[in-house]
Amino acid sequence: MNSEIRVRDPAWLTNHIFGTLQFYYPRCIDYRNGGYFQCYLDDGTICNNQTKHLVGTSRFIYVFSVGAMLRGDSWCLQAAEHGLSYLQNYHLDINNGGYFWKLNDNQVSVSNKYAYGHAFALLAASKAYQAGIPCASHLIDYIYNILDQYFWEPDHGLYLNEMNSDWSIINPYRGQNPNMHLCEAMISAYEATGNHKYLERAYILAYNVTLNLAQQSEGAIWEHYDPNWVIDWNYIETNKEMQQFRPQGFIPGHSIEWSKLLLLLERYKSESWMIERAVELYNSALKLGLDTEYGGIYYSIDREGKVLESDKYYWVMAEAIGASALLGTRLKAFTYWRNYDALFNYAWNYFIDKKRGGWYEKVNRFNQKVGNKKSPVTKTDYHPIVNCYETIRALTNL
Template identity: 45%
Template sequence: MKNTFDFHTKQGLYQHIEETLAFYYPQAIDDTYGGYHEGYHMDGTLTEETAKHIVGQSRHLYNFSVGFELTGKTAYKQAAEHGITFFQRMMRDQECGGYYTEMKDGSVTDDKKLTYGHAFIFRAAVAAVEAKIDGAEELLADIYQVLEEKFYEPSAKLYKDEATRNWSSFLEYRGQNCNMHICESAITAYETTGQQKYLDQAVSIADQVTNKLASQSEGLIWENYDKNWIKDEQFNHGQTRDEFRAYGFIGGHQFEWSKLLTWLYIHQQDSRLLARAEELYQIGWDHYHDPRNGGIFFAMNPDKLLIDEGKSYWVMAETLAASALLHGQTGNDVYREHYEELFQYVQKSFIDSVHGAWYQWLTANNGVEDEVKSPSPKSDYHPISASYLIASYRGEDL
């Protein structure tokens, strides 16, 4: 049974990570075109999807790097090295710099430069450095240089969202989502390298998004903005499940920012960070928690009315991490109780007890929505990264 691990202990959380990795390995490895496969049926067999997206590739690299860090298994080390080679030889734009968004069967199918994708290479590169994977240091140096020199917008102290291949023009759209993931990557870069610039960067991004931008929405995190960083309530109207630029107030992002602020507080004891983390968590719980069927609803409109009552795997993972970290920093048993409730719900409803890994979406009544368990770019990065973070900071005392 893949859903009976003890979520209170490091050993249990590490067991869950290994069981999740086992769903993807070894079939994730593409020995023909390089990189990783990104589509998996319910039993872990591959779908016919052959596209390789920058985000899915990054998440697999992260997962296998963590797998090697935890287990020392040579197979995971080789899997991570396989991913770094793919980024350096295939996905990197040797002429213009940066990394392509998508490839298929060895050819580039989308050559734009997506900040969200580069943010995830940043995250994966840091994990690979921590695990001492060959080539990781070079990948980290390159991706950080691209982010700072090409995407960073000094006037806003945030990052632009998308560029053409040769960087000649940028999308006028701005979004909080890619900035959130750069913030997370910077925290892990600080932990891994000890370089203060990364922590300063993470704190700055967090302040801009959770205070300055949120002031346009009565303290909630809205997703989409125009080129002047003014809230845009029409962009992607109704498209709550857009992978990178979702419409609405996304419940999971209130919790994810709560997690990040608490994580920052661990390193920089500024009471304002913790207070804002608790505020966002409470907003998330009050508006999105489903007391009847369990779990967390997905999205609200600008009037704070629920418009998507689906339940997403990544939202659950981020809420669990926020609950665990907040309990650790505040001692408030409410967060521990939420952690207990949500992990029991996840084990019962989200994790496939036979084959492992999490279902991507459940309905409001907890029915499985999809026929494919893991389409691109899912890869179960969120459950693995959340479990790893919880184990790192909470361990045996939850």
């Protein structure tokens, strides 16, 4: 694979996105019960036909909306509309407002409301509206208002994490992860509508996480906080299903993801600290997380800089590819494109299923694939698609 010719080519990246979408479509469409099937083995076999997760539903809406924007294919638009219908008919809490976290056979199985889930619902609605689905417009306003009413903590300029179904109980846990994805969703909402309130909210989130909160951890991005947004160094998530949303240690992939978001934000509201922090977060993440012996980026690092989890995850590689492309185009620096080529080659060799489409979820330190479940519930290859899409935008000034 000649990466310098191919993976920097917008046409190649577009084809790669559609190769990934076609791993899922049409098998992902649940025509009988609505929504999408959200769990797949390597060969595309559906491995769970009951669970419908708010994050998975929203991510599918997003990726099909991107497909519709890139090529205008009607099947992409119809697939996105199919998901929006399910979002409103089943995930929506018609009594109390907001969206349920998880359903099983169309019945609510986890009724709590999560800022993380609402971030992806907002992202999905924004991209669907951009793709040409008019009804998504009112969802953008609705979700923003729900977030503002129940999750927003104005004294801190951040969103709390979790409430129960009727909004009467607030979980004391606070996390940076939902605020990161809410920053992403707010940027997307601004791009879809041109309404500056979304851009201002994205700015506040980026400033407070990457500058204010990071002062507590010497400039790094820590995951866990108490109700006053003071670092909780000892928090360990015991609910296995929630560990992917509340990971232990420093997560190099999240520093890289923030680097990318700062570059996206800087397009519309440019301040010098954004580029400086983007470069710092990117470089520090690679310094700590890059496996110089076997390639790839470690998943998590402890406070002393030692590796906590040495597995390499698809989403970390995808975010590193996207951040490298945005830094390369913004700063016109060869080193970032060199990283981009190396990271994409690594993903090509170990993560990308060149025969059937899609990315494998993770490999161990020695680049051996872990398990035969390509796409567990919530994955949907959102991260590879969004980062290929943002790279296309950066290369073509879309």
